[in-house]
Amino acid sequence: MFTGIIERTGRVEACEPVPSGRRLVVQAQGWPERPQTGESICVNGCCLTLVLADARGLHFEAVPQTLERTTLGALVAGDLVNLERAMRMDALLGGHLVQGHVDTTAEVLSVDRTGGGWRTRIEAPRELDGLLVERGSVAVDGVSLTVAACGERWFEVALIPETLARTTLAGRLDGSRVNLEGDALAKLVAAQVRLQWAALSGSATPAR
Numbered sequence: 001m002f003t004g005i006i007e008r009t010g011r012v013e014a015c016e017p018v019p020s021g022r023r024l025v026v027q028a029q030g031w032p033e034r035p036q037t038g039e040s041i042c043v044n045g046c047c048l049t050l051v052l053a054d055a056r057g058l059h060f061e062a063v064p065q066t067l068e069r070t071t072l073g074a075l076v077a078g079d080l081v082n083l084e085r086a087m088r089m090d091a092l093l094g095g096h097l098v099q100g101h102v103d104t105t106a107e108v109l110s111v112d113r114t115g116g117g118w119r120t121r122i123e124a125p126r127e128l129d130g131l132l133v134e135r136g137s138v139a140v141d142g143v144s145l146t147v148a149a150c151g152e153r154w155f156e157v158a159l160i161p162e163t164l165a166r167t168t169l170a171g172r173l174d175g176s177r178v179n180l181e182g183d184a185l186a187k188l189v190a191a192q193v194r195l196q197w198a199a200l201s202g203s204a205t206p207a208r
Contacts, residue, residue: 012077
């Protein structure tokens with residue numbers, strides 16, 4: 001489990017094919033100081049297991065399903081990625097509960113920087129139907145954000161200078177693809193509502 005508060009960005013050193021999928025090597029000099037093999041680390045919103053830490057960087061292996069469902073399969077050497085270690089249960093929850101299980105990818109539709117602000121409009125795929133509400137939470141490339149507005153198949157987030165400086169989101173301009181994860185609590189509520197509806201109606205689970 002993660003919080004969506006990015007601790008550091010890292011630079012991709014290599015994306016190498018391996019029998020299980022691809023090995024991703026990320027250079028994050030000085031972070032964490034002593035990474036442990038087997039640690040869960042969120043890379044652009046996707047929970048990966050650290051398989052090796054050496055002079056080249058942090059090594060992860062992504063299986064084909066991960067590569068297909070996220071943007072990790074499109075990474076190349078030189079790309080920057082957001083990194084966050086798994087949260088401690090006694091730590092402050094500065095963002096929201098993020099599982100690192102990407103629901104879908106989506107396209108950045110536009111970026112509005114009028115008046116010195118930064119407002120990003122992102123496609124809202126059907127996988128997130130019912131999970132995006134104004135002032136609700138969403139993780140974009142692993143970054144915990146508040147939904148500023150919703151429309152027909154889109155939503156917007158407002159980015160503050162601190163977020164732009166500490167994450168990769170300043171580089172997510174029109175046409176970029178990002179990983180999206182809906183709020184975990186909203187998913188649980190939605191699942192229970194569907195079960196209760198099905199039980200009351202005596203029919204199959206209703207469409208979203």
